[in-house]
Amino acid sequence: MKKKILILIALLFFALGLSGCSTNQKSIAQQANTADTWSHIKKRGRVIIGLDDTFVPMGFRQKDGQLVGYDIDLAKAVFKEYGIEADFQPIDWNMKETELRNRTIDLIWNGYTITPEREKQLAFSRPYMANRQVLVTKTKENITSFKGMKNKTLGVQTSSSGASLLDQKPTMLKDYIKNRTPVLYDSFNNALMDLDNDRIQGLLIDSVYAGYYISKEKDPASYRTVSGGFTGEDFAVGIRKGDKTLKKKIDQGLQQLANDGTLQKINKKWFGNSDNSLIKPTNKKSSD
Incomplete structure (x- = not known):
């Protein structure tokens, strides 16, 4: 009889554990869709960007281990506009959306293609580069x-x-x-x-x-x-759906880089005379 009672208690705790995990997962997903973390990022002074550090020429390591690439330069330039440091976190590319949802990273910025499947899970910045x-x-x-x-x-x-x-x-x-x-x-x-x-x-x-x-x-x-x-397909920055302010800041920053010529310099550095950029100057200044 005691053994049966112990088994029932064990099963009860197991069921409660599963319920707790399910509730926690729902909570994480809900936060990703509703929480606006811009003030936290601004206060922290840095934004964490997830990437595949082998994706030449968007973000990759040189022989000396230094992380370089088109997206590295672009992200740094955008957040420099707001006095925020861009930190880059290599991730398992197969887990990128999970890393973003769980707030291990703040953004996916690494030649990330807009697709209908991905749009169901997260938001995107304005597209900045054409690809196929x-x-x-x-x-x-x-x-x-x-x-x-x-x-x-x-x-x-x-x-x-x-x-x-x-x-x-x-x-x-x-x-x-x-x-x-x-x-x-x-x-x-x-x-x-x-x-x-x-x-x-x-x-x-x-x-x-x-x-x-x-x-x-x-x-x-x-x-x-x-x-x-x-x-063809377009590259954009992957953002949690709740981070509407962060999306706005990135979109404004990209346009400002086009307006002041920085975007054109980055394009020329990595692609020479080939221009795949989707953002053109408008002579309108962005504001913080």
Whole structure:
């Protein structure tokens, strides 16, 4: 009898624990959708930005370990307008929305694509850069279209917009590849190494990454970029839905950088004469 009572008590505590976890999760989600943290960030004097630190040229580490990139320069410039320091936190890209919701980070700013699925979970800043998914192959493979990947191995980054497009529009590329299943990678760096070593024959990747990476290689002509037919996409900053003031400040900051010429300088530094920027000068000043 005592054993049965102890078992019942244990089950009761277990059930209460599950209930508590469920309530806590709902509370976290509710806060993410309603809490405006701008005053806290302003008082703290720094904003924590989550990123994949292998995403060339948006945010990545040089050989000396220094974190550099287009988005690094852009985020620093935006928050300099408000006297706030931008801190960058490398995260598991597969967990980025969870990290944001749980307030481990304040923003996702790292070549982050606007998609309908993501818009259900969070808010976005105004889009600041145009991008598209392209297929990168080695020239020796003689692959000139998506159909050329028939029965060949494709690589794609886990939880990337490319992975989503592959599933959403399977007839464009997925139906051609070997076993209709891509090889998934945590980072594009590892995927490109496998491409160079012929472990995969194609890589679905952001055009901004592909262009920058290939331009820095010893033999750029050994790579071929195939546009295929995926529609263009836009990069923006991922923000919790409750952070309406933070979104407003970022949007104003981006416009101010375009107006004073800073945005154009950052673009030229990382992309030369290629201009993928979606923000043009309006000669209107932003205000804090």
